[in-house]
Amino acid sequence: MTATTETAANASPDHDRTDLHAPVVDWFDAHARDLPWRRPEAGAWGVMVSEFMLQQTPVNRVLPVYEQWLERWPRPADLAAEAPGEAVRAWGRLGYPRRALRLHGAAAAIAERHGGDVPKKHAQLLALPGVGEYTAAAVASFAYGQRHAVLDTNVRRVFARAVAGRQYPPNATTAAERKLARALVPEDEATAARWAAATMELGALVCTARSPECGRCPIAAQCAWQLAGAPPHEGPPRRTQAYAGTDRQVRGRLLAVLRESTAPVPQAVLDRVWHEPVQRARALDGLVSDGLVEPLAGGLYRLPHA
DNA sequence: AAGCCGTGGCC
DNA sequence: TGGCCAAGGCT
Structure with missing residues (x-):
């Protein structure tokens, strides 16, 4: 198993990365939230x-x-x-x-x-x-206890730090990340399922984006990012999306009105949520074409019935 | 494949 | 205060 996992990107020659399994899964057993x-x-x-x-x-x-x-x-x-x-x-x-x-x-x-x-x-x-x-x-x-690589934002961050030695993963998921995630899945099916939940939980509770609590981390001693002195993120900054003034904000307001009303809502009521008529119409059209809003005769709107 | 798609809490 | 971030998916 070691031979195959070591073929993945950024393999550490110092230790088998399956060393991560036991501490992470044990930590999960002790600290998992009761969700x-x-x-x-x-x-x-x-x-x-x-x-x-x-x-x-x-x-x-x-x-x-x-x-x-x-x-x-x-x-x-x-x-x-x-x-x-x-x-x-x-x-x-x-x-x-x-x-x-x-x-x-x-x-x-x-x-x-x-x-x-x-x-x-x-x-x-x-x-x-x-x-x-x-x-x-x-x-x-x-749900079914199967063996899969489960790669979400938490797991990507944990792997970026623990294995790749970086503060943050790339903006978009890469083939190298998928390959690494696959290589790290424990062979045993039941252990694999717990590993998936445990790595996600570790990212959510300890290895967080803004303020990781490395003092509480079960793999801090093996973490490539820690061992490298916790270097700051390099490369292009994360693109954060604007919200204020966008169509999304207008859509949100329109839908909030429709959610609150069981009866069909007249266009005039919807018009009050946003001052700019062109953007307002575009947002409403978008909701209709997405199937989130159903237009009725007479300028009435409601949530979709079919 | 970069951009769109909601909302609210946090530091 | 306001950018950042949260168990992504779709086109």
Whole structure:
């Protein structure tokens, strides 16, 4: 095993990187948060719902909405039986509401094509709307205990530091990162699934972006970034997206009005959310073409019913 | 493949 | 205060 893993990029000749497995997994056993989607009763559907909600949204904000969703729609078929607009409404202020639409679409596909059960195969998961490389691997690993490389923003940062000796990973995921992640997956299936959860948790709780707590890190002594003296980030700065004044802000305001109203909303009411008419119209058109808003006759709008 | 897609908390 | 960041996916 050592021979194959050492062929990956930036291999350290000093030690086998499988040395990382035991300390990280042991740390996870001692410090893992008790999150509802990690409990056995969550099931694969609970895991999938949580993964959709956690895409770019912090755990603390997801928790209450997750509980409401699972209580209201305990199985994929329950959600699939609802109008998509109800999913958008129940999404609340989690952000990126297209995720709610995609989750509804995934539930419909599961009900139709998979007999109501979240599929187990990575390829089948990947075929569902809103499920990309990360989410497919996460559901297969966390819900079904399979052996996959699970590469999210936390894991990328942990590997960037512990293995590559850099403060931050590249802006976009590289082939080298995928190769490294694959090489580091423990051979044993059950251990692999725990490794995936453990590396994510380490990145979320200890090896954080802004202020890593290396004094609490179980692999600080083997961390390439620490051993190099914690050098600062080199290369192009992270592109952070503007929000104020963008279409996204306008879309957010429009959708907030529609979420609050069960009855169709007149255009005149929507017009009040933004002063600039061209941008306002563009934002509303975008929501309609995304399927997040349904236009009715007479200049009325509502969340989608079909 | 770079840019778009929400929202809110934090330092 | 305001940029930075948060379990990505899609085009």
